[in-house]
Amino acid sequence: MKVLVVAKAPVAGQVKTRLGARIGAQRAAALAAAALLDTIHACRDAGAQGHLSLSGDLRDAVDGEAISAALEGWAISPQRGDTFAERLVHAHADAGPGPVVQIGMDTPHVTVAALTAVTDGLTDHDAVLGPAADGGWWALARRDPDVVRDVAQVRMSTRNTCTDTRRALERACRTVGIAPTMTDVDTLADAELVAALFPDTRFARAWRGVSTGSTR
Template sequence: MKVLLVAKAPVAGQVKTRLGAEVGAGRAAELAAAALLDTIEACREAGMEGHLSLSGDLAGAVRGEALAAALDGWTITAQRGDSFAERLVHAHDDAGHGVVVQIGMDTPHVTAEALTAAAAGLADHDAVLGPADDGGWWALARRDPDVVRHVAEVEMSTADTYADTRRALERAGCRVGSTGAMTDVDTVEDADRVAELAPHTRFARLWRSTARGGTL
């Protein structure tokens, strides 16, 4: 099994821009770096081979050295494509065939169990989607990277992205399963909820220190 992590290098002003509008671009980048480290740790605990599809450069990013160390042994490829959906298609091509669970860096509370559950759904389905509370999705598991080509027609980051992605895959003849829902961290309210759900994470610890520092 392989995990495909699609992420941006945590550089101020380039990640978590909605959250950054509320807490500041620098702190948002710090939170993104913590979330990415938490996600990488969950992937390692799941025992999956790691593949990072990266936008940007870790050199000069917040906690760049720590991230590079955490990614030791991973395959890292650069994202390419004009739209996010196109970048997803190329990322899956790079990851190749076999059981792949694709996730992002917006769910620092993800667990090894959640990742393996998404992969297990492929026993009866061609693809498995994990819904996000905002109408998007946090995970896409598949065996054949070609099924993801149908996702390129879907508009991302809307309240209907999960439903539209599922319909696109079903129109292509895929049997689509689902796995547990999660919260993407985009706003202060999201961050509060995720920090409560997973208080032990780097993200939660940093978020609590942000609140104590009076930044919110």
């Protein structure tokens, strides 16, 4: 299994801005760092070959040293493109040929089983989408990077992103499988839900720190 993680360096003021408006930029960055670490370790637990497509510099990030250490052995490439969809296309090209599961840093509760289920879907499909509860998607798996070129014009971060992504792929004669839905952490309500349901994650511990006035 190869996993492509598309993420921002958790720098205060540059990540989780909706959460940051409510809890402060530094605390939001601490939550983002915890989420990214949870994601990386889930990929490692799955035995995945890892590739990080990164926006920003980990040297400026909250817990940047810990994140860099967790990424030992991973390939890392900078994000390229004017829109998020364009950056996804370039990220998949950088990840190379063969089956790849792409996820972000908004699902710190992702599990080995969830990653495996997405990968297994590629046996019968050109691509597999994991819908997010907000209308987006948390995972996009593909057999070959050319598959992702078909989503370059899809608007991301809308309530119709998953549906629009599926339609774009199907218009290009791609077969699309659907994985189980997960919750992306974007809002206070999302954070509270995920932290409550998955209390042993780094993200949940960071969230409890926010609730008590600490980020550690």
